Amino acid sequence: MKKSVQNNDQEFARELSAKRTPLYQLIGTGLLALSAFNAQAEIGNPRVNQLGYLPTGAKTATYKTTQTSAQTWQLRQNGTVVASGQTLPSGSDAASGDNLHQIDLSAVSATGSGFTLTVGGDTSYSFAISNTALKGALYDSLKYFYHNRSGIAIETQYTGGGNGSFASNSKWSRPAGHLNIGANKGDINVPCWSGTCNYSLNVSKGWYDAGDHGKYVVNGGISAWTLLNLYERDLYLSDNGSLVGDGKLNIPESANGISDVLDEARWQMEFLLAMQVPVGQAKAGMAHHKMHDVGWTGFPLAPHEDPQQRALVPPSTAATLNLAATAAQCARIWQDIDSGFAATCLSAATRAWDAAQANPNDIYSGNYDNGGGGYGDANVSDEFYWAAAELYITTGNSRYLSTLNNFAITRNDFGWADTELAGLISLAMVPTTHTASLRSSARQKIISIADNNIATQNASGYPAPLSTLEYYWGSNGAVANKLILMGLAYDFTGNENYAKGVGKGLNYFFGQNTLSTSFVTGAGTKTATQPHHRFWANAINANYPAPPPGALSGGPNAGLEDSTSASLLGGCKSRPATCWADNINAYAVNEITINWNAPLAWNLAFYNDYAQGNGGGQSSSSLSSSSLAVSSSSQAISSSVPASSSSLATTSSSSSIAPSSSSSVASSVSTAQQCNWYGTLYPLCAVTSSGWGYENNRSCISASTCSAQPAPFGIVGGGTSSTPASSRPASSTPASSTPSSTAPSSVASSTPPASSSSSVASVEGGNCQYLVSNEWNNGFTATLRITNTSSSPINGWTVNWSYSDGSRITNSWNAVFSGNNPYSASNLNWNGTIQPGQSVEIGFQGNKGSSATAQVPVVNGNVCN
Numbered sequence: 001m002k003k004s005v006q007n008n009d010q011e012f013a014r015e016l017s018a019k020r021t022p023l024y025q026l027i028g029t030g031l032l033a034l035s036a037f038n039a040q041a042e043i044g045n046p047r048v049n050q051l052g053y054l055p056t057g058a059k060t061a062t063y064k065t066t067q068t069s070a071q072t073w074q075l076r077q078n079g080t081v082v083a084s085g086q087t088l089p090s091g092s093d094a095a096s097g098d099n100l101h102q103i104d105l106s107a108v109s110a111t112g113s114g115f116t117l118t119v120g121g122d123t124s125y126s127f128a129i130s131n132t133a134l135k136g137a138l139y140d141s142l143k144y145f146y147h148n149r150s151g152i153a154i155e156t157q158y159t160g161g162g163n164g165s166f167a168s169n170s171k172w173s174r175p176a177g178h179l180n181i182g183a184n185k186g187d188i189n190v191p192c193w194s195g196t197c198n199y200s201l202n203v204s205k206g207w208y209d210a211g212d213h214g215k216y217v218v219n220g221g222i223s224a225w226t227l228l229n230l231y232e233r234d235l236y237l238s239d240n241g242s243l244v245g246d247g248k249l250n251i252p253e254s255a256n257g258i259s260d261v262l263d264e265a266r267w268q269m270e271f272l273l274a275m276q277v278p279v280g281q282a283k284a285g286m287a288h289h290k291m292h293d294v295g296w297t298g299f300p301l302a303p304h305e306d307p308q309q310r311a312l313v314p315p316s317t318a319a320t321l322n323l324a325a326t327a328a329q330c331a332r333i334w335q336d337i338d339s340g341f342a343a344t345c346l347s348a349a350t351r352a353w354d355a356a357q358a359n360p361n362d363i364y365s366g367n368y369d370n371g372g373g374g375y376g377d378a379n380v381s382d383e384f385y386w387a388a389a390e391l392y393i394t395t396g397n398s399r400y401l402s403t404l405n406n407f408a409i410t411r412n413d414f415g416w417a418d419t420e421l422a423g424l425i426s427l428a429m430v431p432t433t434h435t436a437s438l439r440s441s442a443r444q445k446i447i448s449i450a451d452n453n454i455a456t457q458n459a460s461g462y463p464a465p466l467s468t469l470e471y472y473w474g475s476n477g478a479v480a481n482k483l484i485l486m487g488l489a490y491d492f493t494g495n496e497n498y499a500k501g502v503g504k505g506l507n508y509f510f511g512q513n514t515l516s517t518s519f520v521t522g523a524g525t526k527t528a529t530q531p532h533h534r535f536w537a538n539a540i541n542a543n544y545p546a547p548p549p550g551a552l553s554g555g556p557n558a559g560l561e562d563s564t565s566a567s568l569l570g571g572c573k574s575r576p577a578t579c580w581a582d583n584i585n586a587y588a589v590n591e592i593t594i595n596w597n598a599p600l601a602w603n604l605a606f607y608n609d610y611a612q613g614n615g616g617g618q619s620s621s622s623l624s625s626s627s628l629a630v631s632s633s634s635q636a637i638s639s640s641v642p643a644s645s646s647s648l649a650t651t652s653s654s655s656s657i658a659p660s661s662s663s664s665v666a667s668s669v670s671t672a673q674q675c676n677w678y679g680t681l682y683p684l685c686a687v688t689s690s691g692w693g694y695e696n697n698r699s700c701i702s703a704s705t706c707s708a709q710p711a712p713f714g715i716v717g718g719g720t721s722s723t724p725a726s727s728r729p730a731s732s733t734p735a736s737s738t739p740s741s742t743a744p745s746s747v748a749s750s751t752p753p754a755s756s757s758s759s760v761a762s763v764e765g766g767n768c769q770y771l772v773s774n775e776w777n778n779g780f781t782a783t784l785r786i787t788n789t790s791s792s793p794i795n796g797w798t799v800n801w802s803y804s805d806g807s808r809i810t811n812s813w814n815a816v817f818s819g820n821n822p823y824s825a826s827n828l829n830w831n832g833t834i835q836p837g838q839s840v841e842i843g844f845q846g847n848k849g850s851s852a853t854a855q856v857p858v859v860n861g862n863v864c865n
């Protein structure tokens with residue numbers, strides 16, 4: 001029999017009564033006068049982050065009391081007092097109705113576990129102070145998505161948390177859901193609702209949205225975008241690859257050489273792509289709004305047990321623009337990882353954009369909500385802005401500029417129905433030459449919005465950046481999205497107040513709230529245990545599991561839109577922060593869903609990264625000359641992509657798949673040899689079965705695969721190839737040994753004649769080498785390799801050079817480029833440290849000048865040769 005909320009409260013009251021210090025003892029010892037005794041003494045007060053705090057983070061707690069004067073607090077570690085101080089009375093909190101005092105632990109230097117805060121007879125729940133206090137919660141929050149996959153068996157070996165945060169358990173495993181097996185009608189051949197079309201689609205992948213088994217493009221889009229943005233933040237603004245890289249999440253795709261976050265997001269991305277109306281059908285290129293059962297199912301119900309027919313809901317403009325935005329984001333991210341998938345995404349994005357332009361008023365009607373949530377959105381101007389931003393970043397096509405220039409951003413937060421800030425965030429984050437002016441203004445706007453949200457947070461009694469009117473359905477999701485903006489403001493400015501604002505918001509999630517309850521399952525002492533979910537339904541049936549750690553409850557909601565919430569919490573509306581109950585049937589306050597867990601994961605990735613000293617201080621102009629564009633010879637764009645949109649841009653290579661140095665080439669080949677793979681240099685693999693490999697923590701290509709590429713691509717550099725020259729296609733050998741006209745003159749003059757296996761002009765100096773890896777009539781692609789020839793690490797580097805012959809750089813990667821002849825390139829976070837004997841490489845594409853009279857590059861003040 002399940003425990004009601006009232007029963008839980010009674011149990012806590014009995015526990016607290018048993019542990020309360022008798023009043024006569026306090027008076028008899030002179031420790032406390034009767035007039036000052038707090039009759040509400042309890043465990044869980046002060047309210048704290050029940051997981052813990054970073055040593056240099058936001059170490060705050062909130063004390064609920066009837067007292068109006070400052071009180072003495074004591075911090076104990078395993079029972080021993082290690083610090084004390086005075087509370088700061090802050091008065092009545094409008095959102096909760098509580099009279100509050102604030103406690104600041106910023107001066108505390110002690111670290112470890114087993115901490116508690118006491119004020120009088122009140123004691124907090126235990127917590128830690130450690131740089132890793134919230135690390136497990138990051139992996140738990142990301143593991144949520146694997147557990148909610150559709151179309152794949154959830155296997156016991158993968159049910160545990162990422163990086164060992166919690167153990168695997170067979171109770172969370174289940175057969176694949178909705179694969180037309182057993183009771184399932186399935187998702188392999190889903191028809192349109194009530195004959196609204198004459199085709200069916202295979203939409204078997206993706207994530208189940210929430211407590212039901214529906215899958216929704218309008219909510220799935222913003223959720224996938226958030227995980228992909230988490231990855232892009234790592235790529236451009238910091239370096240938490242060690243946190244979210246390959247092998248960290250314990251999922252079936254782990255150890256494939258690609259970030260697990262990308263692997264997880266791709267499962268959803270492939271569902272979104274599958275929801276597009278096929279070519280040749282009415283409204284081709286649009287995306288179906290959603291798909292789910294044609295009638296509501298009951299509790300409990302595992303996905304594979306669902307007997308209902310599934311159906312596609314007619315397309316909508318909002319869903320189509322979600323697809324356009326996320327597919328454009330997908331295209332640039334996967335360009336250097338899986339160019340075929342990137343091309344598929346770009347084709348889908350451009351077709352979706354064109355279809356939305358042709359059908360701008362296909363607003364979801366709300367006539368297909370029996371069996372699934374509606375997700376109706378009458379205003380799609382924000383989705384047009386979001387999609388235009390992602391497409392412009394990825395393609396550089398000016399057709400999207402008018403949409404960007406004619407939209408005014410007024411919101412302080414974002415979510416599935418209000419997406420313009422997602423576009424603004426991408427413009428502020430992703431470095432391209434063509435978005436340089438937009439990037440600067442986008443960053444300033446985000447900083448301004450973050451300031452407003454910080455002010456709201458500071459005015460709240462508990463550290464949620466919410467006004468009293470913002471405790472609506474999914475208020476915790478609103479908090480999490482506001483924290484993303486604070487985190488980015490820190491990245492752009494280095495101002496600690498923004499990073500600590502994120503920390504305060506996480507404190508709220510993990511227990512520093514009026515309920516003294518962690519809203520995240522399994523994360524703390526008193527946590528949410530009964531989220532609204534059809535499979536994690538142990539609260540009503542012992543044959544089904546309780547939820548694993550890491551699921552974020554929707555949080556307080558004064559709307560009380562379900563009968564259980566209304567019955568349990570009917571008197572809470574004047575104190576909206578208290579409108580929450582841990583009850584599986586109270587879905588208006590205790591639902592869980594992908595679009596709330598995704599920003600929680602983003603927040604935790606940011607804050608754990610901050611714990612490592614990463615991020616912060618990126619100036620608005622520091623990336624102004626960087627670019628994502630690849631040369632026109634890229635093979636990533638399929639012929640089906642419209643010519644106007646074919647200039648797909650590519651990210652600088654991810655730290656999880658790209659070479660971070662060039663010195664650890666496989667021992668079977670010369671360290672001077674590399675593969676010029678369409679403008680990017682990769683090491684050669686010693687052994688590989690598929691052409692691509694993964695050695696020394698970076699991507700590599702087999703010599704045979706590389707040498708088979710047409711000129712000017714293939715194996716470059718000196719030394720002896722592991723593939724005999726006689727066996728190579730003639731096209732892989734350069735036609736001429738003449739040094740490149742774009743090499744610096746003092747370098748080119750001493751370049752030895754190129755061997756039959758080399759297509760570069762280069763001379764090694766004390767610490768750098770200039771390589772022209774590709775030339776065509778009026779353009780070139782070049783690489784600067786910086787090698788540490790000293791016995792000490794290089795921590796941070798800058799290289800400067802110029803061209804006197806009119807050569808001009810147009811695109812770049814693997815560095816922060818600035819200037820316009822002379823040029824300057826500085827390290828990114830992931831390649832700033834060069835160990836002795838190792839190298840890093842930066843690349844750029846340009847237009848050739850008339851002669852070879854360029855200045856010799858200078859690295860950290862030292863001339864290359």
